[in-house]
Amino acid sequence: MKNNTGLPIILIGGGGHARVLADILLQQDKQIAAVVSPEPLMESPLFDGINHLSSDEDVRRYAPDEVLLVNAIGMLPGADSRKKVCEYFLAQGYTFESVIAPTATVSAYATIKQGAQIMSGAIIQAGAVIGEQTIVNTQAVIEHDCQIGSRNHIAPGSTVCGEVTTGNDVFVGAGATIINGMTIGSNAIIGAGTCITRAVDDGKTVRR
Numbered sequence: 001m002k003n004n005t006g007l008p009i010i011l012i013g014g015g016g017h018a019r020v021l022a023d024i025l026l027q028q029d030k031q032i033a034a035v036v037s038p039e040p041l042m043e044s045p046l047f048d049g050i051n052h053l054s055s056d057e058d059v060r061r062y063a064p065d066e067v068l069l070v071n072a073i074g075m076l077p078g079a080d081s082r083k084k085v086c087e088y089f090l091a092q093g094y095t096f097e098s099v100i101a102p103t104a105t106v107s108a109y110a111t112i113k114q115g116a117q118i119m120s121g122a123i124i125q126a127g128a129v130i131g132e133q134t135i136v137n138t139q140a141v142i143e144h145d146c147q148i149g150s151r152n153h154i155a156p157g158s159t160v161c162g163e164v165t166t167g168n169d170v171f172v173g174a175g176a177t178i179i180n181g182m183t184i185g186s187n188a189i190i191g192a193g194t195c196i197t198r199a200v201d202d203g204k205t206v207r208r
């Protein structure tokens with residue numbers, strides 16, 4: 001995991017998820033060089049004094065070894081902008097920084113892969129692996145020995161019990177519970193508040 005390198009950060013995205021990430025990064029005294037958003041930036045003290053770039057191409061003013069990127073586009077069911085941004089910038093040699101909120105609890109025996117985002121109050125237990133670019137959102141719990149794939153969004157307040165495996169691009173809705181040992185296929189959508197007690201196939205949506 002690449003972290004705390006001291007290079008300035010560019011946030012790709014300027015919406016709600018971007019402001020939550022900016023809040024965490026500023027608490028950690030990280031320098032945010034720019035925010036990329038095609039829309040005007042929302043008036044917020046979090047963005048005071050930060051350059052506004054209006055397109056992904058503008059990021060190329062910064063060489064890949066001069067900055068770190070943070071993928072600040074949220075992930076909602078069915079949306080693939082977060083994935084596209086990831087693929088576009090990785091292909092050009094940029095590096096995505098991981099973000100771990102100071103109030104998150106991450107076991108020293110867990111693995112957080114590059115570009116993952118562990119938000120406030122989240123708990124990652126021993127033996128868990130969090131895939132690249134995955135968001136473990138506010139107060140979500142990833143129990144021991146889970147293998148969470150790339151670009152998942154584990155939404156606020158959800159509980160992933162021990163030894164669960166998820167594929168890539170999985171969305172786990174707010175407050176959902178996945179019982180221990182389950183396998184969730186790639187691109188599955190687990191509805192908010194759902195309790196998963198059986199394996200979920202690739203691409204399947206589960207509601208309560």
Ligand SMILES: CC(=O)SCCNC(=O)CCNC(=O)[C@H](O)C(C)(C)COP(=O)(O)OP(=O)(O)OC[C@H]1O[C@@H](n2cnc3c(N)ncnc32)[C@H](O)[C@@H]1OP(=O)(O)O
Pocket residue numbers: 077137155156172173174189190191192193194205206207208
């Ligand atoms: C920081 C953040 O905010 S992160 C964001 C966190 N957000 C979430 O977790 C939201 C997760 N999204 C959901 O749970 C969604 O509702 C989905 C993806 C499961 C389903 O979305 P859609 O297919 O668009 O369903 P849609 O909204 O059209 O609803 C269809 C029906 O299912 C119901 N429904 C939708 N989601 C759920 C759910 N999670 N549990 C039970 N019923 C549901 C709706 O009430 C509606 O019922 P109705 O036909 O009686 O009116």
